[in-house]
Amino acid sequence: MNLHDFDELEREAVYRVIAERRDMRHFLPDPVDPVVFKRLLAAAHQAPSVGLMQPWRFIRITDSRLRSALVSLVEEERIRTAGALVERGDEFMRLKVDGIQECGELLVAALGDQREQHIFGRRTLPEMDLASVACAIQNLWLAARAEGLGMGWVSLFDPVQLAQLLHMPAGSKPVAILCLGHVAAFYPAPMLKLAGWADERPLDELVFHNTWGGSET
């Protein structure tokens, strides 16, 4: 208990949304309420960003031909990824890795152009712009879950081809295709875990003390 904490129910809601957010690949085709959609974008836009550069750009895809083009781009990359995975390629091809075709709203999240002007916090770590976009996407993801909507982050695409398709300026870069919409049910655990592709590691394997790998003494 301290002067600034939220009350118990509010705290529970925050931890619940974090625990119950899932990367969704199955969607219902129902439209997303435009008022809710605006709230989600506003939540994304409140994210922290390095030097307050706000490098995120969101492109809403409403043209059905563009949606189909995105489906094709992801399919091409899915096949290339399967090839790179060699012995797990067939298993990978059986996974559902996106819901682009059926989700109610489709967004491309991108890094804006002229980012080289922003040096604060990026001189030694220029990738902090990408970290900032990821913060915005996570805000969107959590807010969507609280609104009862699912979101899926898709990174299986060639960014150069996607940038061309969306007429993006030189220096900008698409980093995520975001599928957003109503779902029949949220997966009870990461879908990749349910599908037997990968398992989560426990937190204590990833927290060190004083030096890399150091344990608590």
Ligand SMILES: Cc1cc2nc3c(=O)[nH]c(=O)nc-3n(C[C@H](O)[C@H](O)[C@H](O)COP(=O)(O)O)c2cc1C
């Ligand atoms: C940066 C990033 C890129 C991702 N790209 C994909 C993707 O291309 N296809 C996909 O099916 N899932 C993608 N995911 C979702 C992860 O597979 C998912 O977050 C992870 O398996 C844990 O599941 P959960 O989000 O339901 O907890 C991505 C997630 C992140 C954070």
